[in-house]
Amino acid sequence: MSKHVLAQNQYGKAENRIVKITRQGNDGAWHEIRDLNVSVALRGEFRAVHHTGDNGNCLPTDTTKNTVYAFAKEHGVASPEAFGILLARHFVSSQPVIHEAQIRVEEFTWDRIPVPTRPEQHSFVRKGQEVRTAQITYSGSTGQLQVVSGLKELTVMNSTNSEFHGFIKDRYTTLQEAYDRILATKVTARWAHSVAAAGADDFDWDRSYTQVRRHMLEAFAETYSYSLQQTLNAMAERVLDHCPTVNEVRLNLPNKHHFLVDLEPFGLKNDNEVYYAADRMYGLIEGTVHRDGVQPVIATSDWITA
Amino acid sequence: MSKHVLAQNQYGKAENRIVKITRQGNDGAWHEIRDLNVSVALRGEFRAVHHTGDNGNCLPTDTTKNTVYAFAKEHGVASPEAFGILLARHFVSSQPVIHEAQIRVEEFTWDRIPVPTRPEQHSFVRKGQEVRTAQITYSGSTGQLQVVSGLKELTVMNSTNSEFHGFIKDRYTTLQEAYDRILATKVTARWAHSVAAAGADDFDWDRSYTQVRRHMLEAFAETYSYSLQQTLNAMAERVLDHCPTVNEVRLNLPNKHHFLVDLEPFGLKNDNEVYYAADRMYGLIEGTVHRDGVQPVIATSDWITA
Amino acid sequence: MSKHVLAQNQYGKAENRIVKITRQGNDGAWHEIRDLNVSVALRGEFRAVHHTGDNGNCLPTDTTKNTVYAFAKEHGVASPEAFGILLARHFVSSQPVIHEAQIRVEEFTWDRIPVPTRPEQHSFVRKGQEVRTAQITYSGSTGQLQVVSGLKELTVMNSTNSEFHGFIKDRYTTLQEAYDRILATKVTARWAHSVAAAGADDFDWDRSYTQVRRHMLEAFAETYSYSLQQTLNAMAERVLDHCPTVNEVRLNLPNKHHFLVDLEPFGLKNDNEVYYAADRMYGLIEGTVHRDGVQPVIATSDWITA
């Protein structure tokens, strides 16, 4: 008997890399692919596992891995979210000791390689831009399903239409006011869906993803910016304005600084032409914007690295 | 006027890399170094910055960077925690619009290079083992100070004294029971200090760190393990048992699988000698253990990568 | 006086990250960007620098960095290759002690963000697919100019039309013959240009790059493959066949294994649908193919990591 308290705990197999091929057409020669990295976390009655090593309540992480692969065959992969919902519901419903399951998915997307001699049936080049993400949490006791979609590693830049001035000056301030600067960031975004959308079997997750991504990019490009915070807010509000089933948006935006190089020592004028792209240190701007009356659900404690 | 709600938000300069040299002895020839990566996050009244780009309430991230470097000179770096406490208190007290500050520190440690011809005064080799971490949060309104110390990237292995069996079998289970296996993990640990310890100016953070680290390693080595969960719990309890000012321990332990290679096709018997060290997928075991009657404060949502 | 011999040596500033904006149109509102990582290596008469610390022959690495930024302003960045040629010639001609200069460039490319309300003037999203590379070596004594273009991190996959069988079987062989497998690789390619092309001021490096890239991708997609070696050779030969100014192609192709998951324990048939994408270990296939009568120049000793 332990005198200390076991609080939040969870376990499962992380980073199950899975590629699912679906053959289409009469002859099955047209291939569709989904390329995922699936992580499973189970929560429940696991005190004995921790206190005595009695594994009677422990579904092995290896089994959770097998389940991921078997489900891809049995149910297909309609989308990261749909696949995650299936898995989360399964784990909770299959074992009474599992009270909650969280599935996290990363998706890597591919373009087709144009092939002069035949249709683009089965040749792909990895897109390599953003990674799509999804986090699905299903609780057996409350029956609550929470879906947070997202993306990461989407790097964007405005080479003008960005200023920064009027800020607080204290003893340690040396920054000059800027009236025309580069604004660049590597977007990590997560957005929570309304329960109605998340619970609907026919919700089109891929279409929703495409829309959110487009509105965020457009807002980034169209906002004349006086701070990265303002751009963050504009991106989040644009999504809420145009995507009625999204309730909440959280953005983590490292300010990828581009410093104007001083060319005067060489007798040259740098008219906003030559920049040094810095790695570290970087500003890091984070924020959540949600629909009025909605309870925010996206974790805020993640520490994002540029 | 926005129709949506700006919820949790913060900003600051992340990953300020700083090396602080302190000269000791009569001639200052004996050097001590602290090598830190310091991140600043400020929380407060920043709605206007987000909604209109009015930066009147915005202390630039560049200023927070300058402050880190200036404070290293003005106040020295006694420890990651002490340095973070100074910075967190400063930001909150210096600007009324800043209600809360969070400082995160990574520390990289160095050994001295033995020099045959003179004392080991100023030559160092980076230790390269774990990274020490600290997270300090200070709230101006409540006056509350929270200190979470930690470490990451500490890889440990028991080459025997680990079993795993008696687990649930379902339709998707293929794992064989194991009665002698390698148990290896890359430890990410965080532990919260009691308010009394955190608020005491003379608390010895370096000594506390050394003790927690030692007890965790010893518990890992001494625990005959029936599950990584059991080992996690033993490590956390050992710290709580021996370090009275620590109230809570959270561990994130990826199971770094070492699979026995099947050598039978080559007419060889593999008597627990030759293992394949796998990268992905991996089990991920996470848990918090705290002292009875204490409210846990360590965020549980971080997603740790092996 | 040293009794040992100083052989090959070089130095310079590595990884100068530079973003160059060029304004076009009557009002300069249309922006073009080039985003480069430029490394400089100088070779020459540097024995005294090594033996006594006499820096009289040493052009500081800091100066080589300044030169990169100043040249971007003075000469623009027409292409990675053209920019590298300018820099290499400059270093060798400006200091007699510098006998040879090698410039290495990585280029990160960007797409324009579609903006509904105005032309796509100055908003960009990083493409994030392959990194374009160039290595320019100019020798003052011989006057020889060598240009090796390339790319890396281009991940491609054929989800069928790949077999592997008929191989050697020895005591340690357990691999089953495969008659329909996924073939995936992350391409690192380098190709050397004929001296005539490299020395011509009006050679269109961007057009050349686009052509080589297209022919490699098409050859990858169109080749019915019996080994990754065969695919490598087909990709290289396709480039030599269609790009007359390319003399030599070297490819480093890690075999990104996709293993068919065994679903039989779950009563399921895996008809080439569900794959496990492995990280390590991986096959690594490397080779150089060159035009007959040409002396190969591309270094073969690089060790490529998947």
Place this chain on the structure above:
Amino acid sequence: MSKHVLAQNQYGKAENRIVKITRQGNDGAWHEIRDLNVSVALRGEFRAVHHTGDNGNCLPTDTTKNTVYAFAKEHGVASPEAFGILLARHFVSSQPVIHEAQIRVEEFTWDRIPVPTRPEQHSFVRKGQEVRTAQITYSGSTGQLQVVSGLKELTVMNSTNSEFHGFIKDRYTTLQEAYDRILATKVTARWAHSVAAAGADDFDWDRSYTQVRRHMLEAFAETYSYSLQQTLNAMAERVLDHCPTVNEVRLNLPNKHHFLVDLEPFGLKNDNEVYYAADRMYGLIEGTVHRDGVQPVIATSDWITA
């Protein structure tokens, strides 16, 4: 029949991660571990594999992987070099079409965890400092065996005793002369052994490694430096002076810049106390020093990243 020429080519399984446990003592309770990453590259008569996909001459990369694991059982792992020599000789001697084999090994080293309650038999913590490397090349036609040992990721720093001045000034030079600076670098070193040593079955590779490492560290610490080139040369010469079986040393030394932070704007004097540790760009100093009369063999074309 191809009209182009297949030049240098090689293939094999890369990055085979292997952990070998050896049990010692009467009861086998004392465990020794070697933790390796082994890569195999085979060279030989592989034209048909490339031109027609006829795999009759192809020993599968999967077989080379199996051989690595089987050899660890059959022959043990005395050292990275000894293990690599066994493997290289095996591949060349076992298949006539394989003319040359190159084995590359990375070794990760472990310390024992002190255990209060029993001997330190089987509990380890990964050292995490440098990675030890070895590259073994065996040619069947010449019978030549080449062994290059090395290390990487060994970060060292002198916090004083480093100057840099007297260098060339040209139009682009702005660097100030420095009379007391931090000198820090991340050492990548490779050293070639004389054929006699490499071919001797009883050569003590572990002892040789320890000696070379110690002499390099001592030379780094003891050299009062006027340039990183001078330090490089001193490190290489020290090894050649003290290790008679080493014929050649190559060092790749990124200059990990530590810039003194300007604290004057805050009314503070920075007396070489507070430094900013920069990531990129960095000076990169590379050089080979060899014993007089010896032909250098270490490849110089590797591009080292800081």
